[in-house]
Amino acid sequence: SSGLGGIAHWLDHRIKDESMLLAVGLQVDPVVSNNTAEAAVALLLGNRLTQEALEPLALLHRPDASPPGELSEGMNMAAWNVPLEENILKNLWLAGMTSEQRAEVIACQNSHPAQSIENESVISLDMSMGHAGAAAPWLAIAAATEIARQTQSPQMIICGDTTQNVLWSTFITPIASRQEMDP
Template sequence: MAAWNVPLKESMVKNLWLAGMTGEQRAEAIGCQNAHPAQCVKNEAVISLDISMGNAGAAAPWLAIAAATEIARQTHSPQMIICGDTTQKVLWSTLITPIASRQEMDL
C-alpha cells in the first residue's frame, strides 16, 4: 500500500533520525543531508536520539524505528533513519514511509 511514494521524490523526507553513534559517525551521517533522499531535511529536523535520550545501546535502532514510525503515521511523511554501532565502524540506514490513504491510492 505504500508503493505510491516509491521511489521517493526530492523533498519528501521530513526528518532524519540518528541513533547509536559515536560523534565521528554522527558527523558522517549528518553529511548525508546533502544527498538524496535527505537533501531537503533542515538542521532542526535532524533528531539525535543519543543526544536527547542518552545512549540506548542495542535498543537505539529500535527506538529510532518506533519514533520515526509514529511520526510518519502522524505527519504522513517519510522519515529517514541512520543508526550505528559504537563498537564498530558500521552505519546503516532505512526509510519509514506512511501507508497510503485510500484517497491517495485512488489517484
C-alpha cells in the same frame, strides 16, 4: 544478527515466510551512565508480501549498511528501494552513533536523499535522550514510525551498530504509500 542487520537477514532469508519477526531491544542500567539511556523497545514486523493478520502502521524499507567513509552510497542504496518523490523527506532520525559516525552523517546530511531535511528536523535520539545501546535502532524505528503515521510523511533513519563499525540507513513510509520498488 543484531540491530538492523537482523532485518536485512530476515528479508534475505525469510522473505517468503508467513511468519512475523519480533524485534526486542533492551538497555537497562548501562555500566557507563553519562549520556546513556535506559530503553526497552519491542516491534512486531510483518512482511507486506505475506502477512495479512495485522494492519501495518507504516512500512519499514530494506536497510543498507555502510562501512566508514561510505555513508553517502549507503543512503542512496537504501533510498533505491523506496518510492519517494523528490524533496519529500521531513525528518532524519539518528541513533546509536559514535562521534566519528556522527561526523560522517553531518558531512552527508545535505546530499541525496536527505537534501530537503532542515537542520531542525534532524532528531538525534543520542543527544535528546542519551545513547540507548542495542535498543537505539529499534527506538529510532518506533519513534519514526509514529511520526510517519501521524504526519503521513516519509522518515529517514541512520543508526549505528553495537557489534560492528557500520552505519545503517533505512526509511519508514506511511502506509498510504504501500509499495516498494522491486529490483
